[in-house]
Amino acid sequence: MQPSKVSRDSREKLLGHKGAVVWLTGFSGAGKSTVGFALEQTLMSHGVLAFALDGDNVRHGLCGDLGFSPADRSENIRRVGEVAALLADAGTVVVACFISPYQQDRDRARLAAGDHRFFEVFLDTPMSVCEERDPKGLYVKARAGTVKDFTGVSSPYERPVSPALTLHTDAETVGESVERIVGFLRDRAIISEG
Amino acid sequence: MQPSKVSRDSREKLLGHKGAVVWLTGFSGAGKSTVGFALEQTLMSHGVLAFALDGDNVRHGLCGDLGFSPADRSENIRRVGEVAALLADAGTVVVACFISPYQQDRDRARLAAGDHRFFEVFLDTPMSVCEERDPKGLYVKARAGTVKDFTGVSSPYERPVSPALTLHTDAETVGESVERIVGFLRDRAIISEG
Numbered sequence: 001m002q003p004s005k006v007s008r009d010s011r012e013k014l015l016g017h018k019g020a021v022v023w024l025t026g027f028s029g030a031g032k033s034t035v036g037f038a039l040e041q042t043l044m045s046h047g048v049l050a051f052a053l054d055g056d057n058v059r060h061g062l063c064g065d066l067g068f069s070p071a072d073r074s075e076n077i078r079r080v081g082e083v084a085a086l087l088a089d090a091g092t093v094v095v096a097c098f099i100s101p102y103q104q105d106r107d108r109a110r111l112a113a114g115d116h117r118f119f120e121v122f123l124d125t126p127m128s129v130c131e132e133r134d135p136k137g138l139y140v141k142a143r144a145g146t147v148k149d150f151t152g153v154s155s156p157y158e159r160p161v162s163p164a165l166t167l168h169t170d171a172e173t174v175g176e177s178v179e180r181i182v183g184f185l186r187d188r189a190i191i192s193e194g
Numbered sequence: 195m196q197p198s199k200v201s202r203d204s205r206e207k208l209l210g211h212k213g214a215v216v217w218l219t220g221f222s223g224a225g226k227s228t229v230g231f232a233l234e235q236t237l238m239s240h241g242v243l244a245f246a247l248d249g250d251n252v253r254h255g256l257c258g259d260l261g262f263s264p265a266d267r268s269e270n271i272r273r274v275g276e277v278a279a280l281l282a283d284a285g286t287v288v289v290a291c292f293i294s295p296y297q298q299d300r301d302r303a304r305l306a307a308g309d310h311r312f313f314e315v316f317l318d319t320p321m322s323v324c325e326e327r328d329p330k331g332l333y334v335k336a337r338a339g340t341v342k343d344f345t346g347v348s349s350p351y352e353r354p355v356s357p358a359l360t361l362h363t364d365a366e367t368v369g370e371s372v373e374r375i376v377g378f379l380r381d382r383a384i385i386s387e388g
Contacts, residue, residue: 003231003250004235006235006238011238011243014241014243037197038199041200044208049209051283051284052200053280056197062277083280085255086247087280090281092286
């Protein structure tokens with residue numbers, strides 16, 4: 001048995017861009033999936049193989065055995081971080097959309113992917129705005145106590161210590177947020193110009 | 195929040211091939227990783243984004259919390275099946291190299307990826323040949339009882355019921371095995387001619 005003979009360089013040459021992880025973190029309702037899916041679509045339109053990961057495509061499969069206790073949420077983020085690293089190894093630009101409230105969990109995801117290709121993007125939307133949007137009706141349930149350990153209401157959110165980018169989704173459009181991330185990826189030479 | 199706006203078609207168009215899972219199963223020493231890594235390299239040389247998964251790139255990360263008890267081995271294969279499905283969703287041709295001794299576990303991996311793009315490839319190498327090769331010295335340890343639950347010695351191997359392909363790595367070269375898989379993927383229109 002021998003290790004893979006396919007280098008990261010040969011994947012980059014085939015795809016025309018590098019593999020990376022764009023990790024969107026923030027409150028429920030901050031717009032992570034909205035921005036994430038729009039980013040995925042924009043990158044694809046530029047010929048970049050992008051892939052969005054969010055609760056919907058991991059909670060039923062890979063993490064189907066996990067619940068929502070603090071320990072299970074941490075394990076959920078650990079596995080997502082490892083899968084994101086594998087997808088980035090395969091050459092894709094992964095767009096991970098998870099509340100991921102703990103710095104330690106996000107740092108572990110960074111470690112899995114490698115510091116030079118993991119970018120923490122903080123959706124710094126005030127909780128009052130997120131609660132007003134309440135797209136899934138979860139804040140109402142959290143206030144009523146029928147949803148437990150809800151980030152921002154009954155469970156803490158640790159703000160990123162030094163995010164690569166900070167987005168203000170209450171003050172900028174989805175398109176503006178996406179363009180800022182795309183510009184950032186160009187600056188870091190993950191994707192090329194044009 | 196809305197689901198992804200990127201269709202499987204648009205990924206296929208970008209890459210020029212479909213996403214799929216080639217699942218290599220067989221005894222330790224049958225040549226799964228040898229054939230798998232050679233297949234990965236050959237596919238890449240044809241411009242196909244291929245990615246090999248084996249114990250080395252999941253046992254330390256994604257499945258680092260798992261041991262080698264029957265239950266943990268089953269959970270290991272379950273997670274690998276889910277990750278392979280996600281990588282195939284992202285457009286890659288995944289080459290999974292795992293003993294995966296139980297039909298039920300392999301069927302679950304098939305279910306995760308989808309029947310039309312999951313191909314079970316059986317490395318039907320006689321155990322006597324595998325034991326003679328013993329590349330990792332594990333058969334010696336299994337016979338001595340220092341490695342437990344070892345497939346073929348102290349743990350069963352369920353032969354695939356109806357594999358897409360059967361390889362005889364004791365009678366054909368690695369290159370021949372690889373060419374048979376590549377030909378199969380062309381026949382199924384996963385990758386294109388030439």
